[in-house]
Amino acid sequence: MQEFKNRNKNNDGDVSEKKSVIKENVEKVEEDPRPHPPSPDSRKIISLNVLSRAIVITSLLIVVYFSSKDDKMKIFARHTVFLAGKGQILECSLNYLKDIDKYEGCFPKECKRFVTDKVISPKETEELLVMAKKGFQQYDSTEGITTLDLDSGALTNGVHNVNIYQNKDKSAFWIEDFNLFRNVKEKVKFAIVHHFAVEPSKIFLTRPALFMEIKKLSSEKSKTFPITYWQPHVDNDFDNSYHFTAVLYLSNYNKDFKGGRFVFVDENVNKTIEPRKSRLNMFTSGGENRYYIEKVTSGIKYIVMYFFTCDKQYAIEDPKMTKYLN
Template sequence: MAPQRRGAPKAPEGSGAAERRRPSSTKSVRAPREVQRKWLRTSVLGACAVLAGLLLWSIMGGDDGVTEVLAHRGEILPGRFIEVPCSEDYDSHRRFEGCSPRKCGRGITDTVITRDEAQRIRSIAEKGLSLGGSDGGASILDLHSGALSVGKHFVNLYRYFGDKIQTVFSEEDFRLYRDVRQKVQLTIAQAFGISVSSLYLTKPTFFSRINSTEARTAHDEYWHAHVDKVTYGSFDYTSLLYLSDYLDDFGGGRFVFMEEGANRTVEPRAGRVSFFTSGSENLHRVEKVQWGTRYAVTIAFTCNPDHGIADPVFT
């Protein structure tokens, strides 16, 4: 009937009102369902893409920028060496040709020190550090100088305990330390193409024990980015022997080489030796330990015989 048709106002094409007014048309029912399905599919795919992106971002190190793992906790590396251009840091120090870095870089090996040796070295650290320990999260024990963290300070272990120290450490402990030092020294010399006899052990050389307790003094703040040659002066080659396992014994606490646009991490693993030239080509930091206890020993070498020290001895 014409008057009725005339009386019905025409809704604009595609509007909700128009859709609602076409219930009897099968074509018009199918169209919004298809649109809905398409939207659903697009939304699910979109959500998946966002999730995958987030996952990738967190794996790559989140807001730290791109992170590459140089040494995974699970792999056993016979040796990995990455050469990097030397910084100019060595120019402001006396040069010792055939030793002072001309070739710079970083290396990691899991086959120079055995897990058993790492375990035995760790028990030296445990014994010594059980005599003291920092109130904050980072304690050190320096077998050479005798420095031991106690509370908010350091004591000289040898002076404090006198002869009793012989009931704590054994001759075997010091022998083991020396053997490990020698093997690490040889590894560094080979990697950098220098003579093993041109390297001298230098100070400080120390065990570290880190947990997640809040820092109490600046000495507990181990996580700051630094350059060893600046921090310690005499270092030319730094080595770290890890004595516990990332994610088994502690969380956080990965070692990070910091570079523009990319961070490179070393995941600690008992027996893993990480070594590198000590200048600013190897700016680094340690992530905060989130749980558990992380043990390591820092053993460094200098090319300057005047800065050399003897191995710690049992007296």
């Protein structure tokens, strides 16, 4: 009997041991860390999820990029909107105040910038554009900026120079062209007199009296091109005889050319002027109106730049036919 009990006890131990082994094997199967290859359907779901996330992230980055650009740039004058007049009063820079303080009657009521489409007529603008193109035909530049100074006759792109007044071909300009230039200059001058509250007898045109033709410049040449109009600058710092600056646009932004907008560099948000035919942009020439021009990316942009001084010793006569014929 005792032997039977011992045998049963041993059998129970064997059974318990077998159950323990089976349980241990089951747990090992359940905890098997070996990776299982994903099914084709699960692979498709993962790929779609990754693609969707990539699209969302890219979209957000694009929005943030353009939003940050917009935050730093504000359109002051759109080319699609006719402006009777729009101005912004500014705090004069100390250097400008120190320089202009000695000119009685030429001290502006306030430093500012002012844009208007009312001063110069479309007819005058078209005639000035014809005049400019005739001048630039004397030297056909393929890229970058070319300037024509009607005071000296200098036609240059910073590398090559021609003097149109020494050219044997005297057929480019006629007396009507110089009369037109003088009449438009007088309108610009009196617009400055009116909006900046200076005396007309105390403000004078100074050199250069510039036509500008601006074309696209290759990225390689922009590194060495001598006239870097896209770099921010201050006119009065460049030449302290400049006290008032005016820009007259002879072509339309986004129609005749792309790029080439005028940008005032302000402390928080830059102000942009989009060129429009007959648009006149006037401003005090001190550090309060630091600016640059965006690079032209296609087409051709034409402008006239006028610099006015309060210092009579730097005054120039209006360009005349007699100078051209000598």
